Amino acid sequence: MRRGVAIGAACALLLAGCRIAVPDAPPSTLAVPQAWRAQAPLVGPAGPVEGQWWRAFRDPALDALVARALASNADVRTAQSRLQEYQARIRVAASAQQPSVTVGITPQRARAIGPLGTPIETTSVQGNVQAAYELDPFGRLQNTTRAAEFDYAAQQAAADATALSVAASTASGYLNLRGLDAQLALARQTLASRQRSLDLARRQFEVGYSSRLELAQAEAEYRTTAGVVPQLERSITQQENALALLLGASPGPIARGADLGALNAPAIQPGLPSELLRRRPDIAQAENAIAAADASLASARDQMLPSLRLTASAGGYAHNLPDLLGSGTGLWSVGASILAPVFDAGRLRAQAEISASLRDRAVFAYEAVVRNAFAETENALTAIERLRQQLDEAEGRRVATAEALRIAHNRYRNGYSSYLEELDAQRNSFSAETNVLQLRASWLQAHVDLYRALGGGWAPGPRVQP
The missing domain is CATH 1.20.1600.10 (Outer membrane efflux proteins (OEP))
Structure with missing residues (x-):
């Protein structure tokens, strides 16, 4: 993980010389x-x-x-x-x-065909909190x-x-x-x-x-x-x-x-x-x-x-809202992205x-x-x-x-x-x-x-x- 971040940072520094050349102000x-x-x-x-x-x-x-x-x-x-x-x-x-924070909840009710050909109905509730922050090194x-x-x-x-x-x-x-x-x-x-x-x-x-x-x-x-x-x-x-x-x-x-x-x-x-x-x-x-x-x-x-962006999310998964607020399954993710235009x-x-x-x-x-x-x-x-x-x-x-x-x-x-x-x-x-x-x-x-x-x-x- 640290090695990947270091490689990404090195790439960013190399791309720092890619600023668009613009003419100076007129005299x-x-x-x-x-x-x-x-x-x-x-x-x-x-x-x-x-x-x-x-x-x-x-x-x-x-x-x-x-x-x-x-x-x-x-x-x-x-x-x-x-x-x-x-x-x-x-x-x-x-x-x-500034960091951005969003909160979402996704209730879902679905019917599907089970392995034995019988219909199966499921209920799920998923909630999550997402945070994102774009670094501005340049x-x-x-x-x-x-x-x-x-x-x-x-x-x-x-x-x-x-x-x-x-x-x-x-x-x-x-x-x-x-x-x-x-x-x-x-x-x-x-x-x-x-x-x-x-x-x-x-x-x-x-x-x-x-x-x-x-x-x-x-x-x-x-x-x-x-x-x-x-x-x-x-x-x-x-x-x-x-x-x-x-x-x-x-x-x-x-x-x-x-x-x-x-x-x-x-x-x-x-x-x-x-x-x-x-x-x-x-x-x-x-x-x-x-x-x-x-x-x-x-x-x-x-x-x-390049733009450097950090993201993180935390949430839970359960079959109903009380379980989601109590003993639901915890979910989380942490990531980063480096995006640079190549052809536009x-x-x-x-x-x-x-x-x-x-x-x-x-x-x-x-x-x-x-x-x-x-x-x-x-x-x-x-x-x-x-x-x-x-x-x-x-x-x-x-x-x-x-x-x-x-x-x-x-x-x-x-x-x-x-x-x-x-x-x-x-x-x-x-x-x-x-x-x-x-x-x-x-x-x-x-x-x-x-x-x-x-x-x-x-x-x-x-x-x-x-």
């Missing part, structure tokens, strides 16, 4: 920049991104919306539910490394388990990335909503001003001081402004419904907090580009996907190696090649995710910097057009100029005011984009050791 083409091209000017003291970064805008209504979205959003809940599946996959993979089962663990870590990072995306979309949608609210308030104020101008033009026409052309121009400008109001109201309704869907609620109104001008512009420290590799959950997801693919490849590579028409080698291709694709996907992260951060930094410059210029234009409108209105009212001059000043002023509101909303949204690009204060959990 990396990723180049990490030394610094960011754009440096956004920061207002106030800058600090690292915190987990609840949306609180930096200092709007309790926004805080409540993001908290509700993270609790009720369908994508977030789906991602969290998926984690249960991958936890179960780890248990399934790990179970192959680590194939362990690699399968590790692949499942890395898959779970990737899904955990994916769930975190989903939560970050939902939080950022909620914050960006809310800022856009407050921008539309500000534009609607401006449109209504402007409409009231247009009404006063129309009334003035009508009075002057009625007393013969101005022509019908000026009255028609005033009415046309009033109608143009009046048409902006329902357009903005429609956009606001659509934005509210979009936010409601993010919150996991039915379409409806959204609670407001601070006005657009009162929202705080947070200061953000982007850090170095190399630090971004540990800040973003999508990068962690891609990194764990590579590790899972490597472990799967190692398991597929070892399929050509290339199936195992093809499976290893598939695993190698999946590993290569995981590497390419990781590099693409990292490059996209660099691009998103650069774009967000540039947007903050350039939008701030645009906003400063737009503020100056707003002041200038407001002064031009005041002068034009006084000149027209006192009869020094035609209504066309005031009309042009009204259009420029309304356009400048609207442009300021749009740029401020976009500037604040660029901060959200930067928070998202920097990982939103995400911190990796315990890492699976490679």
